[in-house]
Amino acid sequence: MKEVKKIDVAIGIIQDTQKKIFITQRHKNVHFAGFWEFPGGKIEKNETPDIALARELFEETRITVRSASLLQMKKEIHDDLIICLYFYLVEEWEGEPCGYEGQKGKWVNKSELSALRFPPANDSVITTLLLQK
Numbered sequence: 001m002k003e004v005k006k007i008d009v010a011i012g013i014i015q016d017t018q019k020k021i022f023i024t025q026r027h028k029n030v031h032f033a034g035f036w037e038f039p040g041g042k043i044e045k046n047e048t049p050d051i052a053l054a055r056e057l058f059e060e061t062r063i064t065v066r067s068a069s070l071l072q073m074k075k076e077i078h079d080d081l082i083i084c085l086y087f088y089l090v091e092e093w094e095g096e097p098c099g100y101e102g103q104k105g106k107w108v109n110k111s112e113l114s115a116l117r118f119p120p121a122n123d124s125v126i127t128t129l130l131l132q133k
C-alpha cells in the first residue's frame with residue numbers, strides 16, 4: 001500500500017487596525033515559488049498549531065504574536081499527501097513585521113488580495129476576509 005504523508009501548516013493573517021494585511025512572497029525553488037502567501041509554515045511534531053504559528057511568525061517576520069484566532073481550517077487531499085492548513089487571524093502582536101528570511105513582504109488592503117497570486121487553498125480564506133467588515 002502507498003504511504004500517505006501528512007503535513008500540518010500554521011498560517012498567520014496579520015491584520016492591523018486599518019485592516020491592512022502583511023503578506024510575503026515565497027522564495028524561488030520552493031513549492032509555489034513566487035506566489036504571495038500569509039507567513040507561516042509546517043507544524044512540527046509535538047507542537048500545537050498555535051505554538052507553531054507563534055514560532056513561524058517570529059522566524060519569518062520577527063513579530064511576537066499576542067493573540068490569534070482560528071479563522072479557517074482547510075484539508076487538501078492530494079494523491080499520497082494530505083495537507084492541513086490552519087489559517088489564523090492575528091490582530092495583536094509586538095514588533096513590526098518584515099520579511100526576516102529575505103523574502104519580499106508588504107502591507108496590502110484586503111481588496112488587493114484577489115488580484116495577487118496565492119496558492120489555490122487561499123481562495124476561500126480570501127473570500128472570508130473580504131466578507132468581514
Ligand SMILES: Nc1nc2c([nH]c(=O)n2[C@H]2C[C@H](O)[C@@H](COP(=O)(O)OP(=O)(O)OP(=O)(O)O)O2)c(=O)[nH]1
Nearest residue numbers: 009011031032037038039040041042119120121122
Ligand atoms: N505559509 C503559507 N503556506 C501556504 C499558504 N497557502 C498554502 O497553500 N500554503 C502551503 C504551501 C506549502 O505547501 C505549505 C507551507 O509550507 P512551507 O514550505 O512554507 O513551510 P515552512 O515555512 O515550514 O518551510 P520549510 O522550513 O519547510 O522550508 O503550505 C499560505 O498562505 N502561507
Ligand SMILES: [Mg+2]
Nearest residue numbers: 039040041042
Ligand atoms: Mg513558510
